[in-house]
Amino acid sequence: MEALYSSLKEKIYKYNIKKNSISSLFIGGGTPSVVEANMYEAIFNFLKPYMAENIEITTEANPNSATKKWLEGMFSLGVNRVSFGVQSFNDKKLKELNRAHSSKDAILAVENAYNIGFKNISIDIIYDFYSDTKELILSDLKQAFKLPINHISSYELTIEKATEFTKRPEVKKNSENLGFILRDYILKRGFKQYEVSNYGAYQSSHNLGYWQHKEYLGIGAGAVGFIANKRLYPHTNIEKFIKEPYFVKEEILSSEDILTEKIFLGLRSIVGVEQNILPKKMQEKADILVNEKKLEFKNKHYYNKEFFLADELTLFIISD
DSSP: OHHHHHHHHHHHHHTTOOTTOEEEEEEOSSOGGGSOGGGGHHHHHHHGGGEEEEEEEEEEEOTTTOOHHHHHHHHHHTOOEEEEEEEOSOHHHHHHTTOSOOHHHHHHHHHHHHHHTOSEEEEEEEEOBTTOOHHHHHHHHHHHTTSSOSEEEEEEOOOOTTSGGGGOGGGBOOOHHHHHHHHHHHHHTTOEEEETTEEESSOOHHHHHHHTTOOBOOOSTTOOEEETTEEEEOOSSHHHHHHOTTOOEEEEOOHHHHHHHHHHHHHTBTTOEEGGGSOHHHHHHHHHHHHTTSEEEETTEEEESOGGGHHHHHHHHHOO
């Protein structure tokens, strides 16, 4: 935590972060809930003057390590949103996904958070696992909506390099239909889809900040940041990060890179794409999609009505 704290202070000063300017704070990546809540206190005390009045402070948490005591400690520090990595309420699927918690653990964690006072509670659901069926996905969602949550993030299973699943590519079902089944059920229950993977009665400002292409600082091993036209990369190895907490590798993004990101992020979310950032040729292609009713144009923005097609629509607009 000492390296984390040192890196935080250095970046706040280096990038001239203004008082009361931080609108959202996200504690995640890895397992924040395995670190005692009181160990975050110094970080919160340091950041307090930089936080905006109505800041959203989210922590990720694993259901098995997010004890009632831990949740109470984080709540007392000012955390007001918690996102649980539930993934499924099916114990067999959880075991096959190598998750350490059970469905009972997940239910108890959500209920504890609500009883402690968290108003904004989110859960993650993974789909497109080899054993997934329509019945299993709907069973997960029915259980989810019995809980006091106001947000769901649904992620299609991806097989990352150097993981156990790399040797077992067959664990991915490759069924596009499951995503539509999941989406349609969540929408029927009253949550709105505001990004390809995110639904809620509440829209997270942390998530929206990324899709609006806002600046952000990343603190910790592997925590990427984005300031002006620079992507900031610290060490990904924890031991290296501890030895060199101030190390940052800067990647300069070209204007073309930034434009592509704004189109891609805008079309996969409710943010949309401003017409005036597009060169004439790209505007003409976007207008073709409007005429084909694949995009909607209003208030000088292009909006995508089918987020699952965001990649294809982006490639059409930016291709020569």
